Amino acid sequence: MSEPLVLGIETSCDETGVGIVRGNNLLADEVASSVSEHARFGGVVPEVASRAHLESIIPTIERACQNAGVKLADVDALAVTAGPGLAGALLVGVASAKALAVGLNKPIYGVNHLAAHVCVDQLEHGYLTQPSVALLVSGGHSSLLLVPDVSGEITPLGQTIDDAAGEAFDKVARVLGLPFPGGPYIDAAAQEGNPLAIDFPRGLTMPKDMLKHRFDVSFSGLKTAVARWVELETQKGNAIMVNDVAASFQEAVVDVLLRKAIDACLTNQVGTLVIGGGVAANSRLRKVAQERCAEHKIELRIPRPDLCTDNGAMVAALGSELMRKGRLPSNIDFGTDSSMDIRKVSQG
Amino acid sequence: MKILAIDTSVGISVAILDDEEILAETTRNEHGIQGEQTAAIVVDLLNQTKLTCSQITDVVVGVGPGPYTGLRVGLATAQAFAFAQQIPVFGICSLDAIAHDFGKPCVVVTDARRKELYWARYEDSRVVGPDVNSAIEISSLNTQCDFVGPGVELYVESLSGQTLPLRAASLGLLFASGSAQLVPVTPMYLRKPDAQEPTSRKSVL
Ligand SMILES: [Zn+2]
Numbered sequence: 001m002s003e004p005l006v007l008g009i010e011t012s013c014d015e016t017g018v019g020i021v022r023g024n025n026l027l028a029d030e031v032a033s034s035v036s037e038h039a040r041f042g043g044v045v046p047e048v049a050s051r052a053h054l055e056s057i058i059p060t061i062e063r064a065c066q067n068a069g070v071k072l073a074d075v076d077a078l079a080v081t082a083g084p085g086l087a088g089a090l091l092v093g094v095a096s097a098k099a100l101a102v103g104l105n106k107p108i109y110g111v112n113h114l115a116a117h118v119c120v121d122q123l124e125h126g127y128l129t130q131p132s133v134a135l136l137v138s139g140g141h142s143s144l145l146l147v148p149d150v151s152g153e154i155t156p157l158g159q160t161i162d163d164a165a166g167e168a169f170d171k172v173a174r175v176l177g178l179p180f181p182g183g184p185y186i187d188a189a190a191q192e193g194n195p196l197a198i199d200f201p202r203g204l205t206m207p208k209d210m211l212k213h214r215f216d217v218s219f220s221g222l223k224t225a226v227a228r229w230v231e232l233e234t235q236k237g238n239a240i241m242v243n244d245v246a247a248s249f250q251e252a253v254v255d256v257l258l259r260k261a262i263d264a265c266l267t268n269q270v271g272t273l274v275i276g277g278g279v280a281a282n283s284r285l286r287k288v289a290q291e292r293c294a295e296h297k298i299e300l301r302i303p304r305p306d307l308c309t310d311n312g313a314m315v316a317a318l319g320s321e322l323m324r325k326g327r328l329p330s331n332i333d334f335g336t337d338s339s340m341d342i343r344k345v346s347q348g
Numbered sequence: 349m350k351i352l353a354i355d356t357s358v359g360i361s362v363a364i365l366d367d368e369e370i371l372a373e374t375t376r377n378e379h380g381i382q383g384e385q386t387a388a389i390v391v392d393l394l395n396q397t398k399l400t401c402s403q404i405t406d407v408v409v410g411v412g413p414g415p416y417t418g419l420r421v422g423l424a425t426a427q428a429f430a431f432a433q434q435i436p437v438f439g440i441c442s443l444d445a446i447a448h449d450f451g452k453p454c455v456v457v458t459d460a461r462r463k464e465l466y467w468a469r470y471e472d473s474r475v476v477g478p479d480v481n482s483a484i485e486i487s488s489l490n491t492q493c494d495f496v497g498p499g500v501e502l503y504v505e506s507l508s509g510q511t512l513p514l515r516a517a518s519l520g521l522l523f524a525s526g527s528a529q530l531v532p533v534t535p536m537y538l539r540k541p542d543a544q545e546p547t548s549r550k551s552v553l
Binding site: 045047048050051054055057058061062072073087088091092094095096097098099100101102103104105332333334335336 | 422
């Protein structure tokens with residue numbers, strides 16, 4: 001018997017994502033993004049995102065089925081992001097997925113977005129090594145997780161105590177006059193800059209931080225340091241070398257994230273590091289991660305960039321994994337949870 | 349014709365009809381439970397009527413106006429259910445359901461939050477609106493009218509009339525009778541999203 005066909009829906013932020021998998025085989029991954037509608041506001045506007053999700057969801061499902069070469073009626077189970085995320089945006093995906101589950105008479109899994117970011121790597125590199133350490137970095141989250149079993153047991157090791165990593169990219173991009181979202185523009189500018197030009201602070205890496213915040217990160221101080229540096233240089237009448245500032249800022253973020261992630265692997269005697277989330281598409285993070293993991297003989301797994309950003313395939317991948325492990329589907333009256341705890345992989 | 353009618357513009361209301369006969373209905377005038385309960389109520393009504401999904405021939409949905417987050421749940425549910433079954437889905441202004449129940453010329457009012465109401469005026473059919481205004485504005489725009497709907501009890505000092513619930517069954521009846529004024533299956537947003545464009549580059553210090 002062939003493995004089950006799972007359709008996953010993701011609407012936690014500004015991407016309407018629909019993915020279809022059979023087991024660990026990715027058959028389709030369609031994303032409709034409302035990012036251009038948010039750009040002029042300099043950040044995601046929840047109401048704008050929710051409106052866009054409702055408009056895009058059915059056409060995106062249709063495209064995914066077409067590209068996967070499957071009929072909607074052939075789907076064996078639905079999976080949908082139940083949280084964490086923007087409450088109104090999550091509701092559109094969950095209501096749609098539930099109605100598909102009812103209409104098709106198939107089980108539904110309301111899943112944790114963060115666990116899905118970890119699980120998506122299975123579509124590219126096969127079953128996860130158990131346990132793994134996962135570093136999740138995006139505009140909405142920055143967490144370090146111990147993952148004995150992505151379908152049921154995830155322990156948070158640390159997280160950001162202020163801004164998410166991707167948020168810092170957006171804010172620094174604004175200071176440098178680069179467009180929203182900042183990640184890709186900073187990455188591009190940094191390629192032409194010197195990462196050692198300015199020594200920006202590495203938050204929570206001092207010996208005194210090791211007791212309480214060993215695996216936590218902080219980017220608020222870094223963001224302020226960049227802004228202050230730019231203001232002072234401007235006051236002095238110096239031209240801002242955008243490429244050097246971008247490269248030095250990016251270097252500080254990458255350095256802190258990987259120091260913490262490698263430390264987490266070594267401390268917990270875990271030989272595999274998985275990196276996910278939109279910031280995992282950053283080219284410098286990918287490169288330095290390779291170098292440092294090789295140095296410490298840690299297996300590094302980072303999905304290709306389009307699987308790192310929010311998408312429906314990751315949700316389908318987790319749904320598929322929950323089925324493989326025989327986990328019970330969610331009840332039809334499960335709720336969305338905008339601050340869903342990572343210890344809860346799926347809704348009851 | 350077996351009709352599934354859904355409205356989440358006030359609370360949750362779901363009904364199943366066989367032409368103009370109401371087979372089952374549930375109406376809960378609570379906010380904030382739409383995401384959890386709407387699909388569950390659909391399942392419950394299918395069980396009550398001993399119908400399977402594939403026996404439903406048409407989906408009718410109230411497209412508001414109503415508070416957006418809850419309203420979208422009904423639209424998402426209706427369009428995804430219809431898509432799964434490959435059957436048509438039709439939109440009707442939610443306020444039309446209450447006017448149908450009242451059966452006489454009236455002004456229908458529902459809560460729009462922020463000290464305002466959604467409203468529309470009806471003679472034989474909808475003649476003004478829907479729009480969104482304060483109770484005082486609505487009463488001065490519509491003198492000597494009967495006000496009906498869940499908005500009445502919120503502003504008894506400005507609006508006199510009858511507090512009627514919003515029933516999806518009435519949307520189904522309008523549709524079945526062929527007298528419904530059909531509109532696109534997209535929410536009636538009467539306000540722009542709250543979002544401000546940054547005016548100048550703000551200092552982040
Ligand atoms: Zn994400």
